[in-house]
Amino acid sequence: MIGYVIQNNVPIQSDSDRAIKDILKQVDDQPFLPQAVIDLALWAADYYLCGPGQVLEVGLPQDRRVAPRTYRHFTLTAKGRSYACVDPGNRSPTTAKRLGPKQRLALDSLGKVGEGLSQSDLNGCGVSVSTLKRLVDMELVRVTNRQIAGGELNVDPVTSKTEFQLTPDQEAALARLLSILSTERFQTALLHGITGSGKTEIYLRLAKAVLRSGRRALILVPEIGLTSASAKAFRGLFGSRVAIQHSGLSARERHAQWSRIRAGDVDLVVGTRSAVFTPLDNIGLVVVDEEHDGSYKQEETPRYHGRDVAIMRAKQAGALVVLGSATPSLESYHRAIRGRYELIALTTRISDQGLPAIQIIDMKEEFAEQGGEVVLSRALASGMRDRLDRHEQVIILLNRRGFAASVFCRECGGTAECPNCSVSLTIHRTSGRVRCHYCGHSRLVPTRCPICQGEYLEFSGFGTERVELEVHQHFPKAKVARMDRDTMAHRGAADELLTRFGRGEIDILVGTQMVAKGHDFPKVTLVGVVSADVGLGVADFRAGERTFQLLTQVAGRAGRGARPGETIVQTINPTHYSIQHACLQSYEAFYREELQFRQAMRYPPTLGLINLIVRGSSESAAMRDGFQLVKALQHRGHAGWILGPAPAPLSRLKGQHRVQILAKGDHRTRLRKVVESALDQLPRIRRRISVDVDPVFVR
Ligand code: ADP
Numbered sequence: 001m002i003g004y005v006i007q008n009n010v011p012i013q014s015d016s017d018r019a020i021k022d023i024l025k026q027v028d029d030q031p032f033l034p035q036a037v038i039d040l041a042l043w044a045a046d047y048y049l050c051g052p053g054q055v056l057e058v059g060l061p062q063d064r065r066v067a068p069r070t071y072r073h074f075t076l077t078a079k080g081r082s083y084a085c086v087d088p089g090n091r092s093p094t095t096a097k098r099l100g101p102k103q104r105l106a107l108d109s110l111g112k113v114g115e116g117l118s119q120s121d122l123n124g125c126g127v128s129v130s131t132l133k134r135l136v137d138m139e140l141v142r143v144t145n146r147q148i149a150g151g152e153l154n155v156d157p158v159t160s161k162t163e164f165q166l167t168p169d170q171e172a173a174l175a176r177l178l179s180i181l182s183t184e185r186f187q188t189a190l191l192h193g194i195t196g197s198g199k200t201e202i203y204l205r206l207a208k209a210v211l212r213s214g215r216r217a218l219i220l221v222p223e224i225g226l227t228s229a230s231a232k233a234f235r236g237l238f239g240s241r242v243a244i245q246h247s248g249l250s251a252r253e254r255h256a257q258w259s260r261i262r263a264g265d266v267d268l269v270v271g272t273r274s275a276v277f278t279p280l281d282n283i284g285l286v287v288v289d290e291e292h293d294g295s296y297k298q299e300e301t302p303r304y305h306g307r308d309v310a311i312m313r314a315k316q317a318g319a320l321v322v323l324g325s326a327t328p329s330l331e332s333y334h335r336a337i338r339g340r341y342e343l344i345a346l347t348t349r350i351s352d353q354g355l356p357a358i359q360i361i362d363m364k365e366e367f368a369e370q371g372g373e374v375v376l377s378r379a380l381a382s383g384m385r386d387r388l389d390r391h392e393q394v395i396i397l398l399n400r401r402g403f404a405a406s407v408f409c410r411e412c413g414g415t416a417e418c419p420n421c422s423v424s425l426t427i428h429r430t431s432g433r434v435r436c437h438y439c440g441h442s443r444l445v446p447t448r449c450p451i452c453q454g455e456y457l458e459f460s461g462f463g464t465e466r467v468e469l470e471v472h473q474h475f476p477k478a479k480v481a482r483m484d485r486d487t488m489a490h491r492g493a494a495d496e497l498l499t500r501f502g503r504g505e506i507d508i509l510v511g512t513q514m515v516a517k518g519h520d521f522p523k524v525t526l527v528g529v530v531s532a533d534v535g536l537g538v539a540d541f542r543a544g545e546r547t548f549q550l551l552t553q554v555a556g557r558a559g560r561g562a563r564p565g566e567t568i569v570q571t572i573n574p575t576h577y578s579i580q581h582a583c584l585q586s587y588e589a590f591y592r593e594e595l596q597f598r599q600a601m602r603y604p605p606t607l608g609l610i611n612l613i614v615r616g617s618s619e620s621a622a623m624r625d626g627f628q629l630v631k632a633l634q635h636r637g638h639a640g641w642i643l644g645p646a647p648a649p650l651s652r653l654k655g656q657h658r659v660q661i662l663a664k665g666d667h668r669t670r671l672r673k674v675v676e677s678a679l680d681q682l683p684r685i686r687r688r689i690s691v692d693v694d695p696v697f698v699r
């Protein structure tokens with residue numbers, strides 16, 4: 001095991017039941033991480049109730065050595081040079097005789113290149129390691145360790161758009177942010193700018209300013225965001241001073257980038273969630289782009305929130321942190337309203353178009369008239385035809401992948417469920433399989449009911465594969481592409497697809513929430529939402545917020561160029577407040593209504609919440625542990641509310657039963673301390689409990 005020394009002279013607790021082991025070997029001879037990152041990790045471990053080692057691992061490249069990887073490089077010594085002659089006829093016979101043929105081969109090969117050769121080059125010429133060793137012993141050849149090149153980023157050529165004249169809105173926002181930046185003190189600003197209001201340009205100018213003042217910048221983007229226009233803009237503008245950190249990089253690329261940052265060769269880091277732990281020094285600016293995005297939250301231990309850790313990082317560095325979004329999380333907006341964050345608004349779009357008009361289609365009426373099988377309503381289909389005729393582009397969103405959501409038996413009503421998880425299996429037509437989206441279990445699409453052997457199986461609910469097929473059938477001549485986790489599985493696929501879409505090689509882009517995020521395609525004039533209801537049925541207090549965000553964001557993809565945009569939303573809940581407010585593009589109205597709901601139901605942001613999931617081999621075992629945990633919480637003087645133990649919304653996952661306890665409290669720190677000491681009291685069941693402080697997905 002590799003351990004990290006973070007402190008010396010720590011008193012050893014004699015009652016510790018864990019053995020203290022000796023250190024076998026020291027891996028690095030210089031400090032591996034800057035102190036700032038260690039401090040941040042310690043804070044996060046404390047806040048998220050996990051181990052410091054678990055947090056430290058997050059930001060590290062897989063290959064944990066600090067020394068950049070090296071290779072052995074051989075050159076001739078002066079003595080060696082006189083032995084090695086390009087023209088073998090010139091060689092003095094006496095010396096040549098003392099060398100074997102392999103040794104002569106090595107010297108000849110090295111003699112032909114001034115620069116020397118690497119060990120693997122020489123091996124490739126048929127020279128073995130032992131031959132080289134002998135030549136080194138004879139002082140004919142010298143060996144050095146050289147660094148493996150790499151880490152230089154392939155930067156897109158600088159897309160040197162002429163500097164924009166900022167809009168008055170942008171001008172005012174930038175001026176405010178620059179004045180905060182110049183204080184060189186910690187401050188959080190929420191940049192609430194509607195879609196297409198030009199937030200990226202503000203980040204870029206802030207970054208330039210902070211670099212000019214001799215400090216550095218950390219830019220966090222959502223998972224899919226690296227292919228976004230904003231990440232490209234950073235790479236274009238700052239060239240080789242930028243490093244990129246995200247999970248899609250190969251281990252080697254990631255390590256090379258990490259080493260450059262650690263060595264101080266980089267002024268600006270753009271990365272996803274884990275980049276918040278990047279070893280960048282002297283940070284003056286932190287940007288969290290699309291701060292509401294769910295991918296900032298890690299859904300496994302350590303369950304940290306990239307945005308919240310970013311705020312702490314900025315605090316420790318005395319930096320300005322800018323959270324940007326068209327649809328801020330309720331948490332951030334709540335704090336901004338109450339004055340803890342500086343609230344800065346951009347209320348106008350760059351294009352003269354204003355926000356796209358949104359039309360709601362009540363699918364209950366559509367089904368009544370057209371039959372229950374309709375995927376594309378008449379309004380949406382005719383809107384698409386118009387766009388195709390005018391050579392404009394269309395985005396179609398359905399936030400569910402696969403062909404059908406489930407398969408059920410007409411005789412017994414049973415559905416095909418995952419054997420390991422309490423969810424129904426999704427039908428994937430392209431692969432002819434049914435699949436569990438939680439554990440990956442898959443098998444061939446059943447032809448008979450697994451329960452009663454009935455032969456009449458039906459599909460219900462549909463996903464992006466089905467929509468793609470429908471669109472093909474409606475518009476056989478159109479070029480259609482699909483963007484979801486199934487089609488974007490290999491690295492670079494999303495980037496490639498979006499580039500093709502940007503070039504106009506695709507007319508209609510069908511996809512899950514991936515199509516909603518941050519893209520800037522001026523030729524998109526219609527966005528269709530096939531079913532706005534997908535996320536509403538789930539048992540998660542954020543369902544309404546997520547639906548509002550998704551609809552607002554995807555609507556914002558239309559009308560970003562010279563032509564006005566339109567959005568058509570199909571739903572069977574036309575009066576749901578999330579859908580209504582999204583269609584009116586009214587963030588404040590949504591915020592007020594949602595906050596009332598959160599207050600009434602006692603959910604964040606008005607109080608603190610910790611989700612405790614107890615896993616067990618049976619439900620009763622998990623419940624038993626759950627009751628113990630609740631008792632411990634009460635015993636420790638928990639002052640808030642405790643819900644549960646009760647089966648979690650996802651009551652079985654990967655073969656384990658899951659029981660949920662929600663602990664709530666007005667005082668967040670006290671709540672955390674109570675949970676911590678209750679867990680300490682239960683060492684035997686501790687590892688069956690996952691602890692989620694400030695959960696984002698409650699399932
Ligand atoms: P947001 O992130 O707020 O949705 P973007 O930052 O993507 O908006 O900006 C939308 C588009 O407007 C981008 O193509 C961007 O390059 C362009 N843009 C930004 N600011 C200006 C400006 N002042 N003048 C002209 N174009 C601008």
Ligand code: ZN
Nearest residue numbers: 418421436439
């Ligand atoms: Zn499963």
